[in-house]
Amino acid sequence: MKILWGIIIIFLTSFSSRKQLVPNNKTNYLQESIETQDKYTKYDSLFNKYKEFIVTDFGFPVGKPNAKGYYNAQKFKENNHLGDDWNGVSGGNSDLGDTIYSIANGYVSFAENIGGGWGNVIRVIHKYEGNYYESVYAHCRTIKVKEGDLVKKGISIGTIGTANGQYLAHLHLELRDDIFMDIGGGYSKNTKGYLDPTKFINEN
Structure with a gap:
């Protein structure tokens, strides 16, 4: 009986730990997405303000x-x-x-x-x-x-x-x-x- 309860406790502990990992992974993923978006915020704001500096075409450097x-x-x-x-x-x-x-x-x-x-x-x-x-x-x-x-x-x-x-x-x-x-x-x-x-x- 003690062995059975031990197995049940280990299973529940393992299941609980796995449940906790899911939100953390989602949070990390969302945080990375937000950070990536934030990198572009500066340039989005800049080019929205100065639309005349958005590219229309390219030329050679020399x-x-x-x-x-x-x-x-x-x-x-x-x-x-x-x-x-x-x-x-x-x-x-x-x-x-x-x-x-x-x-x-x-x-x-x-x-x-x-x-x-x-x-x-x-x-x-x-x-x-x-x-x-x-x-x-x-x-x-x-x-x-x-x-x-x-x-x-x-x-x-x-x-x-x-x-x-x-x-x-x-x-x-x-x-x-x-x-x-x-x-x-x-x-x-x-x-x-x-x-x-x-x-x-x-x-x-």
Whole structure:
């Protein structure tokens, strides 16, 4: 009899514990959903207030409007590259100091020198057809915008650099559909969150 009662108690205790896990899991899931929504609240409010900075179309970051005088020296996915490398057709440092243009209307979320292989980096958030995208411009010689600026497509945001002499002058451009990722490493087999910049620009 004692053994039977022991089994019943263990069963009831186990059942009670499992019941308690369900609400907790739901709470965690809901909390994560709310946190994700909260991340976008800032940008939803911003672009609702400044609707003229919502994207209508995209353009190239060099040789406005269609990259005239430049070529894509290392394309997206080539050698696991996560962006496009734009170089002047004359090669070498011939494009050093050339203008970098914002590829679309948007909000400057970051504009600083982070050193290493990145140098000066500009990050711009874009709202387009109800979705958010981020363009990343790296190795800049100069930065002409600051965090918090609203920019229009085709405005000068910086100049082409060498990441403090680490490379020959070029612009490393990334385009992401996950706007909350870390800066990353520029190369990876995992392309989740990244888009082919040239293909996207041509299609939009």
